[in-house]
Amino acid sequence: MQNRMAAIPSAAPAVAPRLVPHSGSLQPIIGAMNASMTDGTQVLVLQHLNEDGPGHLGQWLDEQGVRWQVRCTEAGEAYPASVKGIKGLAVLGGAWSANDDRPSLRQAEALIREADALGIPVLGHCLGGQLMARAFGGRVETLAQPEIGWHPIHHNGSATARAWLGEAPDATVYQWHHDSFVDLPPGAELIASSLACAHQAFALRQHLAMQFHIEITPAKIADWLARPGAAYGPAVRAHPDSVQAPEAMRAATALHQPGSEALARRIYEAWRSRWAR
Numbered sequence: 001m002q003n004r005m006a007a008i009p010s011a012a013p014a015v016a017p018r019l020v021p022h023s024g025s026l027q028p029i030i031g032a033m034n035a036s037m038t039d040g041t042q043v044l045v046l047q048h049l050n051e052d053g054p055g056h057l058g059q060w061l062d063e064q065g066v067r068w069q070v071r072c073t074e075a076g077e078a079y080p081a082s083v084k085g086i087k088g089l090a091v092l093g094g095a096w097s098a099n100d101d102r103p104s105l106r107q108a109e110a111l112i113r114e115a116d117a118l119g120i121p122v123l124g125h126c127l128g129g130q131l132m133a134r135a136f137g138g139r140v141e142t143l144a145q146p147e148i149g150w151h152p153i154h155h156n157g158s159a160t161a162r163a164w165l166g167e168a169p170d171a172t173v174y175q176w177h178h179d180s181f182v183d184l185p186p187g188a189e190l191i192a193s194s195l196a197c198a199h200q201a202f203a204l205r206q207h208l209a210m211q212f213h214i215e216i217t218p219a220k221i222a223d224w225l226a227r228p229g230a231a232y233g234p235a236v237r238a239h240p241d242s243v244q245a246p247e248a249m250r251a252a253t254a255l256h257q258p259g260s261e262a263l264a265r266r267i268y269e270a271w272r273s274r275w276a277r
Contacts, residue, residue: 042087042275043068046108048094048127050074051223055215056261057090057125060268073104082114087275089115091128093213095229097179098130098140109135121206121274123267126177129201129209136185136204146178146235147196149244150252153212154193160203161191166266172256173212173263176224180211196242206274214264218253225249 043061045054047070054061054070061068071077083089091108098105108128112135115122124132130140152172155161165171180197184190185204192201201210213220225246235243244252 040067041069041085042066043090044080044083044086044088045070045090045092046079046111046128047072047092048074048096048104048108051227052092052094052127053220054090054092055213055217055220056264057092057215057268059217060265064272079104079107079111083111083120084114084118086120088121088123088271090123090271091125091131092215093126093128093176096127097142098127098134099179105131112136116205116207119206119276121208121271123207123271124209125215126211126213129211130179130181132204132207132209133181133183133185133188133202136188138181138185138188139183140179141182142179143182143197145196145239145242146231147175147194147242148177148232148235149175149249150256151175151194151196151242153200155191155201156193158189158191160189164191164203164208164267164270165201165263171259171263172252173214173260174216174221174253174256175212177211181209208267208271210267214260214267216257216260218257221249221253 043066045057045068047053050072053072058068058070071079073079089111091112096102096105108131112122112124112132116136122132124130132138134140150172152170155165155169155171157169175194175197177197181199181202184199184202188202188204188209190199190202194200197211200212201208203209232243236245
């Protein structure tokens with residue numbers, strides 16, 4: 001959903017050199033950026049908009065010594081024709097709707113389906129999770145109210161939920177969305193929900209789709225609050241139960257960021273355990 005910014009073209013002229021958020025700070029993009037998928041890259045990260053980079057996912061991949069690429073369609077970087085040869089695919093969020101008529105979104109869905117056919121685990125964050133739902137036969141719609149800020153989710157205690165999210169059934173995670181996957185793909189297992197959004201995460205075969213932003217960093221939140229989009233102020237007033245005001249969000253970030261990063265590590269490690277050896 002276009003929550004944070006006005007409509008943005010699906011591609012912009014390439015910028016070189018480009019800086020993207022890694023580990024909550026600006027670092028040069030890795031040298032493998034424009035290489036093919038045959039160069040030993042282990043993980044491909046699909047980024048839609050400049051404002052929604054890898055964040056904590058990038059930090060975790062660096063800490064693990066994983067060779068990875070990120071490609072951002074708004075920066076004019078083409079997604080590869082195939083994901084053959086990689087071990088994991090991650091799809092990030094963004095202020096677009098998964099239902100937008102954008103070629104890059106349909107290409108992302110095609111790569112998700114190819115990854116599934118090749119046995120490559122896919123991890124979707126917010127918009128990325130919605131694209132996974134669409135790619136596998138689910139449905140994405142706009143909810144009755146947006147969900148913005150730090151909010152609790154609850155997992156159902158199933159073996160699948162515990163494998164991905166840990167034994168603790170409750171967690172507080174960061175949200176910024178209005179759309180969600182309202183119908184799950186055939187065979188998918190719903191594993192987490194929240195008060196405002198019944199479908200917070202689903203698992204399907206080796207994949208996990210999340211509605212929340214487990215890759216979030218304080219730097220990303222600060223960037224988004226600096227340019228929240230015209231809809232944010234009215235949403236704070238209309239939906240105070242599900243949309244946090246800036247002051248409350250900043251205070252909640254200091255409180256909940258450590259737990260979010262711990263859960264992120266759990267999720268990312270579960271994802272990595274499914275990569276081909």
